[in-house]
Amino acid sequence: MPEAEPVNLKEKVRHLPDKPGVYLMRDRLGRIIYVGKAKSLKKRVSSYFMPSRAARELHPKIRTLISLIANFDTIEVKSEPEALLLEGRLIKEWRPKYNTDFTDDKRFLLVRVDPAEPLPRFRLTRLRKDTRSRHFGPFAHSGLLRKTLAQMRRQFGILLGDATPRLLPDGRWQLYDDVRQELYGWPNEVTEADYRARVEEACAFLDGKSREWLAQLREEMAAAAGKHEFEKAAELRDIVFALEGTLQKTRKFERNHPVVATDTDAMRALGEALGLPAPPRTLECFDISHISGTFVVASMVHFADGRPDKNNYRRFQIKSFIGNDDFRAMEEVVGRRYRRLREEGKPFPDLVVIDGGRGQIGAALKAFALIEAEPPALIGLAKKHETIIFPDERPPLNLPLAHPALGLLQRLRDEAHRFANTYNADLRSKKIRESVLDDFEGLGDVRRAALLAHFGDIDRLRAATEEQIREVPGFGPKLAAELHAWLHS
Incomplete structure (x- = not known):
C-alpha cells in the first residue's frame, strides 16, 4: 500500500479543541498504533510533538511510538468519563501495538437489578447476560461506583449482592441476621412491597432523576464546615464526589464514531x-x-x-x-x-x-x-x-x-500472525524444558524419545513415580530409580 501523504502534525494540533476526547495515533501506512484519552485534546496531543528535556528522558518504548506517528485522528466527547469509556472500547476493537491497558476482555462495570427476585438486590456485573434485569451504566470509575452503592445502602435501605435475606413465617423478610441489622438504620424486617418502594427510589437515583440527596449532603457538608467539624465535612465531601462521579452522564458508544466503521x-x-x-x-x-x-x-x-x-x-x-x-x-x-x-x-x-x-x-x-x-x-x-x-x-x-x-x-x-507466533513460542518453550534430559547420562535418543512419547512432555515426566517410569520400554528398576532421583534433585 502506498504511504500516506505527509501531514503537518503541529499545524493540525493548533486546530484541536480544548475539550475532552480520544485520539488515535497512526503510522505511515495508516494503521492505528496507539489510542489515548485526554481532558484537553489540544494540550494532550500537542505534548507528543514538543521536543523538551522531559521528552528526551521518556521510556524507550514511548520514544519509539512518537517516532512512528505520521498522522492522528480525534473524537471529541462531552466528559472525561465518556473519553475513558470510548478509549477502552477502541483499544479492545483495534488492539493497537503500543497500548497495554484495556487489551484484555475486561469491561466496564454495570449495576444489575433483577425485578423477578422477591427482594431485588443491586449487583455489579460486566456483561448484560439477561434481558429481564434492569441495567445501569456502564460506569467508568469502579472505585466511585462501589463507594456510591455502599452509601445507597445506607440512604435507601437496599440490599447489595452480599446479602442473604430470609423469609419469615409471617410472610415478611429478614434482611440481615448479623450486626448489619443495626448498622444501616432501617427496619430489618420488611414486606416485599415496602422493600420494592426502596428499590424504586434507588433506581430513580441511579437514573439521575433524583438529586435531592446530593443537595442534602452538600448542605450537611457546609454546615459541618461552618461548625469547624472539618473531618466530618471532608467525609461528606468525599461522598458527594463519589456520587457525582458515578452519576455523571455518559453516552453509549455503539461503534458509530467517525473513524471506525461497523x-x-x-x-x-x-x-x-x-x-x-x-x-x-x-x-x-x-x-x-x-x-x-x-x-x-x-x-x-x-x-x-x-x-x-x-x-x-x-x-x-x-x-x-x-x-x-x-x-x-x-x-x-x-x-x-x-x-x-x-x-x-x-x-x-x-x-x-x-x-x-x-x-x-x-x-x-x-x-x-x-x-x-x-x-x-x-x-x-x-x-x-x-x-x-x-x-x-x-x-x-x-x-x-x-x-x-x-x-x-x-x-x-x-490475529492469525499473533496466534501463529504464540504457538511457535509455546513449542520453543516446551523444547527448552525437554532439553534438560540431555544432561542425564546414559539416556540416548531412543530412550529419550520413548519417555516423551509415553508421558507427552517433561512436566508429566517429572510428576511420574518410579513405577510409572518403569512402564516405558528400556527402563528397568535401576535406571528408573536413577532418573526419578535426578529429576527431583
Whole structure:
C-alpha cells in the first residue's frame, strides 16, 4: 500500500479543541498504533510533538511510538468519563501495538437489578447476560461506583449482592441476621412491597432523576464546615464526589464514531472491493511462523460477522517436511484444513485470506486441487504495502488507508500472525524444558524419545513415580530409580 501523504502534525494540533476526547495515533501506512484519552485534546496531543528535556528522558518504548506517528485522528466527547469509556472500547476493537491497558476482555462495570427476585438486590456485573434485569451504566470509575452503592445502602435501605435475606413465617423478610441489622438504620424486617418502594427510589437515583440527596449532603457538608467539624465535612465531601462521579452522564458508544466503521459496514465494503456476490460473513486466514526454518508452525483464525470466533481457531505443526519452505507449509495446512471440513460435511468459509503473495496463493490453490475441492473466494494480503493479491488475472489492489475493508483484513491477518507466533513460542518453550534430559547420562535418543512419547512432555515426566517410569520400554528398576532421583534433585 502506498504511504500516506505527509501531514503537518503541529499545524493540525493548533486546530484541536480544548475539550475532552480520544485520539488515535497512526503510522505511515495508516494503521492505528496507539489510542489515548485526554481532558484537553489540544494540550494532550500537542505534548507528543514538543521536543523538551522531559521528552528526551521518556521510556524507550514511548520514544519509539512518537517516532512512528505520521498522522492522528480525534473524537471529541462531552466528559472525561465518556473519553475513558470510548478509549477502552477502541483499544479492545483495534488492539493497537503500543497500548497495554484495556487489551484484555475486561469491561466496564454495570449495576444489575433483577425485578423477578422477591427482594431485588443491586449487583455489579460486566456483561448484560439477561434481558429481564434492569441495567445501569456502564460506569467508568469502579472505585466511585462501589463507594456510591455502599452509601445507597445506607440512604435507601437496599440490599447489595452480599446479602442473604430470609423469609419469615409471617410472610415478611429478614434482611440481615448479623450486626448489619443495626448498622444501616432501617427496619430489618420488611414486606416485599415496602422493600420494592426502596428499590424504586434507588433506581430513580441511579437514573439521575433524583438529586435531592446530593443537595442534602452538600448542605450537611457546609454546615459541618461552618461548625469547624472539618473531618466530618471532608467525609461528606468525599461522598458527594463519589456520587457525582458515578452519576455523571455518559453516552453509549455503539461503534458509530467517525473513524471506525461497523463490522457490517466493513463486510459490505470488503465484498464490494473484491467483487463478491455478497458480503463475506465467514473469513479464515492462514499464517506460517518459524525461526530460521525451525519450529515451523501455522495458524488458521476464523472470523464470523466481522469478529473473531476463537472456537474455530486451529493451529498446525508441519508434518510433511523438515526445513524452511513457506510454500510447502501453506499447501500442507490449507489441504489439511479443507479436507477435514469436506469429510465432516461442513461448509467452507465465504473468503480465505492467505498471509503472503502469489507464491503462497499458488500453494493454497494447489492444495485445493490435490483434494479435488472447489476453492471459495481466495486472496492474498502482502505485508509490505498491504496489497491485495488475486488468484486470477486481476491486478493487485491497494485500498485507501482508512478503507473499512482494509481494516477488517488487517485485523484478521494480525490475529492469525499473533496466534501463529504464540504457538511457535509455546513449542520453543516446551523444547527448552525437554532439553534438560540431555544432561542425564546414559539416556540416548531412543530412550529419550520413548519417555516423551509415553508421558507427552517433561512436566508429566517429572510428576511420574518410579513405577510409572518403569512402564516405558528400556527402563528397568535401576535406571528408573536413577532418573526419578535426578529429576527431583
